[in-house]
Every structure is written in structure tokens, then in C-alpha cells.
Amino acid sequence: MVTLQLKLATIFLHIWSVCNAQNVKVEPNVYGYVGRQAVLRCQFIDPDNALQVTQVTWMKDPASSKINLAVYNPELGTHYPTDTAGRIHFRLPSIKDATLEIERLEMGDDGVYSCEFATYPDGNQEATTNLTILAKPKNQGSPVLVTAGLAEVPMAMCTSANGKPPASISWSRNVIGNITDTLTKNSDGTFTVNSEFRAVPSGEMDGVKMTCEVRQQTLERPDVIQITLSVKYIPIVIIEGYDDNWYVGREHASLTCSAKANPPASTYTWLMNGEPVPGSVTVNGHQLTVTDVTYDVNGTFTCQVTNDLGEGRSKMDVLVREQALVQQSNAGAIAGGVIGGILALLLIVCLVVYFLHKRRSGDGGSYDTKRRVFGTGNGAPQPDYTYRPDTDSEKGPSATVTASTTVEGNHIGEGENLLMSESPDYENYKNREEDEEDEGREPGLTRGPTISLPGHPRDEMQMEDDMESQRDGSIISKKAVYV
Incomplete structure (x- = not known):
């Protein structure tokens, strides 16, 4: 008999739970953003008016601490037991609608909320809503100032801080290197993601542009951040302007010393055959000028450039000729090429015509000597x-x-x-x-x-x-x- 009663009680409780699920209607999952408003909808459905609602209560974390947030009693009115600085309140409290509004969301508002109706004669009926707080991250990227060397070091950093859920970061680059990501969970429940670009720095990398791209649920579109690499290196020097046509009596000839450096170049020094340049040469910073070319400037010119890290240099061998070279203009070369092509084509046509004519002449008869x-x-x-x-x-x-x-x-x-x-x-x-x-x-x-x-x-x-x-x-x- 006792066993039968237990079975009947179990069946009754199961039917009562189904009724609860049918009478109290909520949204299973609600997403909110830090600093904005969240609306937790809750309604009591009783088409036949067979139940009498005596009180409505909202609680947080009902499975553990069970904190009362808001209470509505038809006779006593509303009450907010927890100090929430006025951020939590009923929208329009009634025995049929217990929708709750939470203003200025904080990360601490994340959790499970229970909407409970006290009814007569069936007792309490409830349903739960899972509120997930999303935090929009703060994204930024910056280069790391490094000095050219042989070891791999961090050269750029991209950070997505205080976001929820964690962000994902990708890189777009045209230099060889490695990516290292680090995820940190903050005390307020948000996450910070650091993505580091590492490479072996060289002078050629200085000024190279690259981008990091941040994707996260709260962002309408990916956040693209441009970063310009910064590498300190000694000057990289080249000499320009020599046309291989310096001849005796030429009235003007010049060389230009170009240098890339970080920090910028500070001094330029010109030498000829390892010695100071002769008096016939004029030097103005990175520019060297010869007003009247003679055999005195026949030799090797060196340009030395220095900055705070050191010195870079480049050399140029100058040959002084007795007479100027006769240089064919580009127009003349093009014209010569065109004429040569036409003559070659005419020769091919003449050969074809000749062999065709000879072949036709040989087809006039048979010369079988047998x-x-x-x-x-x-x-x-x-x-x-x-x-x-x-x-x-x-x-x-x-x-x-x-x-x-x-x-x-x-x-x-x-x-x-x-x-x-x-x-x-x-x-x-x-x-x-x-x-x-x-x-x-x-x-x-x-x-x-x-x-x-x-x-x-x-x-x-x-x-x-x-x-x-x-x-x-x-x-x-x-x-x-x-x-």
C-alpha cells in the first residue's frame, strides 16, 4: 500500500512540474552588454483563472545562494531586498506579468535568474533565465621599438582587453615571423587577449606596415588596426649618379650619397682612395660635384654616413676617359631595331618566293633516265x-x-x-x-x-x-x- 502511494505521489509531482513549465513563461537565454539595459521577461499563463497568485519573486542563483532581488505582493506592493542602487525594478508589476529590467549592466549581473509565482492552491511555480553579460573589448595595436640583431624579439603587439567572450586576433603581414597569443581572465569575468608578433629585426623591416584584425561577438565588424614596424639600425648607404662617362674636360659630374637610417643620419663624409677629396671636388653634405673633370678624380670615392648607432659606407669606382663615349639614344636604338626587323622579314619573303618558283619550275616534266x-x-x-x-x-x-x-x-x-x-x-x-x-x-x-x-x-x-x-x-x- 505504501509503495502504491509513493508511486502516485511521484506521478503527481511530475504532472505538477509540467504544469509549472506550462504556466510560467520566460526566455531561456538573454544576452546583455556592459553599461546597457537587460530585460528579463516573465509571464504567468492561466487561461481558466483557476489559480490565485499571491506573490511574485525574482531570485538570482537559485541553485546556490538564492539571492532575492525583487518582490511584488498585490496587497503590499513592490520590494527590493538587495541594494542594487536602483538598477533593478519591475517594468509593470502585476500578478500576470513580472518582467524585470536591469539598468547599467555590470559583469557581476551575469548568472541564472528565477521567476517564481506563489499560487493558491497549487503552491509555487517557477522558471529560470540564463543572463549572459557581453563586454565589448578595447582593442589597440602598437610597434615595439627594437634594434637590428640576430635574435628573435617581439616587434609588434595587438591587445583586446576586458572583453567577453574572449576575442580572436589574426595578423596580415609580408614579413617572416611568429605569432604568440596569451589569454587572461580578469577578476570581473572579462578576458584580455594579447597577440605578439616576433621576428629577427633588420634594417629592411623598419617602416614596414602590417595589420592585426580583432573579431568578437560584440563587434559589428572586425576591428582592423594598422601597425608600422620600428627598427633601429646603422645607416644603409648607396652612391648614385655615376653614368660611366666621365671624360677629360667634362664641365659637370656629380655623385649623390643616399642613406637609410634609424635614428636618422647625422653626418656625411666623402673620401677618395681613402684620403680627403682633391680641391677640384666640391662637397655639400650628401652631394659631391666635379665642375671640371680631370684625371685627378680618377679613382674610388667612398661615402661614410653615421648615426647614433654607428657608421655605414659605400664605394664607387670612377674611370676618367680621354674622350666622351658616343651613346646611342634610345630612339636611335629603337629605329635601328625596327629597320633590322623589316629587312629580316623581306629577306625571308624573298627566300620563300625563290624556292616556290624553283619548285614550280621543276614540276614541268619527268626526268626519268631509265x-x-x-x-x-x-x-x-x-x-x-x-x-x-x-x-x-x-x-x-x-x-x-x-x-x-x-x-x-x-x-x-x-x-x-x-x-x-x-x-x-x-x-x-x-x-x-x-x-x-x-x-x-x-x-x-x-x-x-x-x-x-x-x-x-x-x-x-x-x-x-x-x-x-x-x-x-x-x-x-x-x-x-x-x-
């Missing part, structure tokens, strides 16, 4: 004198032009070209042929193979009349037909 058809031009069928190379098996000893051959007792030596050699017995050989014709025989039929020897002057004249030179250097017959 096929020649001889004819008289009278329309009669012509024999086909096509050269067909013999196979190795068909070639005999006579196939070799340089073979030894005997003609009517006259021996042609081995290795001699038959077509180019001359026969000393050409007249005797011709007389024998005429005798054979008188006897009624065809010459050469009974005397073995005959050979035409073109070595005779008359044959050479006939051959020259029959041949014609070509453009490609070859020689062909006028009477032959090439296919």
Missing part, C-alpha cells in the same frame, strides 16, 4: 628502248663496262671507260666496215660485237647538238621522249 623513247616524228610506231637492269644471274662478263674487250685486234684495257676512251685506230676500223659493205655483208655480223666509240670529235659534236642543259644542272637529249 625510260627513253626515240622517234623521228613521222608518226610511225617507235621501238621501246626502255632500260631494264639485268639480274645478277643474267649478267655476263660483258655486262661490266670496264671489262676487257677486243675489237678487230685492237684491245681496250681493263678499267677504261668505253664511252669516254678514244680509239687510235678509228679510221682503220671504219675502212674495214666500208670493205665489208662492198662485199655485200652487214658490218659487224661476222666480226663479233661492235662498239660505238664517241671519242671522235665528230661524234662529240653530234652529241653536243643533241643535248640540252636544264636549270637543275642536268643534261638531257633533245630528241628523246621521257615518260
Whole structure:
């Protein structure tokens, strides 16, 4: 029986909690900003008017200390037990609306708030609101004055102080270095973030601009802070103005000594070959002037620059010439380049036209020397004198032009070209042929193979009349037909 009663009591309490959650309406989370106002809304919903509200109470940290902040009683009115300097009050106190307003928020106002209604006959009903106080940070950035060296040191600092929640800081830079961030929680619940840029300082870094960017919930847009690095270093010196055309008799020549330094340069000193400059040279601070150039100023000029940290120097070798250099103007160089380009283009065009013309001229006919058809031009069928190379098996000893051959007792030596050699017995050989014709025989039929020897002057004249030179250097017959 007791167990059953406990179960019924548990069910009743659960139903009562649901009713509480349904009757008291609040905002679970409210955000406020330091120095501004926060509104904690709380309403009692009872459509049937079945419950009677006897008192409304606001408490802070109900789970621990349970501090009473504001009380409203329909018969006794409002009461604020805690000394809040008038910052906390009901907006329009009533048994249906217990909205609370907190002015000039402080970080200590952050916490959990409970809105509680005392009702009859159901008892107390409450709901809680979590108030989070946001603090807008104070952001700033600045360089750290350092001296050029070899060790890594802090060179710039970016700070976001007294903010809640903590800010995030990023850097935009064009120099090599490292970033170190430090987060500190302050006693009032705010946070301070320090971001440090560290690098090995050099003179080239002096005056370099970089930015740090702060992002935080209370900021409408990121806060961008520009920082200019500051590095102390000895002077960096260069000499300018030498045009490599100092010649004897030149009326004016000058050198300029330029120096970067932090702290700024204080003194400039000119030397020539390690000694004071000659009297013909005029020195005015960082400017050196030679009114009349002579061989006296042929040498090495040195400019020494000092500041509080030390001395920097630069050297320039000056060569005095006997005569002035003839310098081609830029306009002349450009014109020469244009003319040269045009001439090169014309040469390319001419070459292309020449080779095209030569190729077209060579396409007029075929010059195949292996096929020649001889004819008289009278329309009669012509024999086909096509050269067909013999196979190795068909070639005999006579196939070799340089073979030894005997003609009517006259021996042609081995290795001699038959077509180019001359026969000393050409007249005797011709007389024998005429005798054979008188006897009624065809010459050469009974005397073995005959050979035409073109070595005779008359044959050479006939051959020259029959041949014609070509453009490609070859020689062909006028009477032959090439296919």
C-alpha cells in the first residue's frame, strides 16, 4: 500500500512540474552588454483563472545562494531586498506579468535568474533565465621599438582587453615571423587577449606596415588596426649618379650619397682612395660635384654616413676617359631595331618566293633516265628502248663496262671507260666496215660485237647538238621522249 502511494505521489509531482513549465513563461537565454539595459521577461499563463497568485519573486542563483532581488505582493506592493542602487525594478508589476529590467549592466549581473509565482492552491511555480553579460573589448595595436640583431624579439603587439567572450586576433603581414597569443581572465569575468608578433629585426623591416584584425561577438565588424614596424639600425648607404662617362674636360659630374637610417643620419663624409677629396671636388653634405673633370678624380670615392648607432659606407669606382663615349639614344636604338626587323622579314619573303618558283619550275616534266623513247616524228610506231637492269644471274662478263674487250685486234684495257676512251685506230676500223659493205655483208655480223666509240670529235659534236642543259644542272637529249 505504501509503495502504491509513493508511486502516485511521484506521478503527481511530475504532472505538477509540467504544469509549472506550462504556466510560467520566460526566455531561456538573454544576452546583455556592459553599461546597457537587460530585460528579463516573465509571464504567468492561466487561461481558466483557476489559480490565485499571491506573490511574485525574482531570485538570482537559485541553485546556490538564492539571492532575492525583487518582490511584488498585490496587497503590499513592490520590494527590493538587495541594494542594487536602483538598477533593478519591475517594468509593470502585476500578478500576470513580472518582467524585470536591469539598468547599467555590470559583469557581476551575469548568472541564472528565477521567476517564481506563489499560487493558491497549487503552491509555487517557477522558471529560470540564463543572463549572459557581453563586454565589448578595447582593442589597440602598437610597434615595439627594437634594434637590428640576430635574435628573435617581439616587434609588434595587438591587445583586446576586458572583453567577453574572449576575442580572436589574426595578423596580415609580408614579413617572416611568429605569432604568440596569451589569454587572461580578469577578476570581473572579462578576458584580455594579447597577440605578439616576433621576428629577427633588420634594417629592411623598419617602416614596414602590417595589420592585426580583432573579431568578437560584440563587434559589428572586425576591428582592423594598422601597425608600422620600428627598427633601429646603422645607416644603409648607396652612391648614385655615376653614368660611366666621365671624360677629360667634362664641365659637370656629380655623385649623390643616399642613406637609410634609424635614428636618422647625422653626418656625411666623402673620401677618395681613402684620403680627403682633391680641391677640384666640391662637397655639400650628401652631394659631391666635379665642375671640371680631370684625371685627378680618377679613382674610388667612398661615402661614410653615421648615426647614433654607428657608421655605414659605400664605394664607387670612377674611370676618367680621354674622350666622351658616343651613346646611342634610345630612339636611335629603337629605329635601328625596327629597320633590322623589316629587312629580316623581306629577306625571308624573298627566300620563300625563290624556292616556290624553283619548285614550280621543276614540276614541268619527268626526268626519268631509265625510260627513253626515240622517234623521228613521222608518226610511225617507235621501238621501246626502255632500260631494264639485268639480274645478277643474267649478267655476263660483258655486262661490266670496264671489262676487257677486243675489237678487230685492237684491245681496250681493263678499267677504261668505253664511252669516254678514244680509239687510235678509228679510221682503220671504219675502212674495214666500208670493205665489208662492198662485199655485200652487214658490218659487224661476222666480226663479233661492235662498239660505238664517241671519242671522235665528230661524234662529240653530234652529241653536243643533241643535248640540252636544264636549270637543275642536268643534261638531257633533245630528241628523246621521257615518260
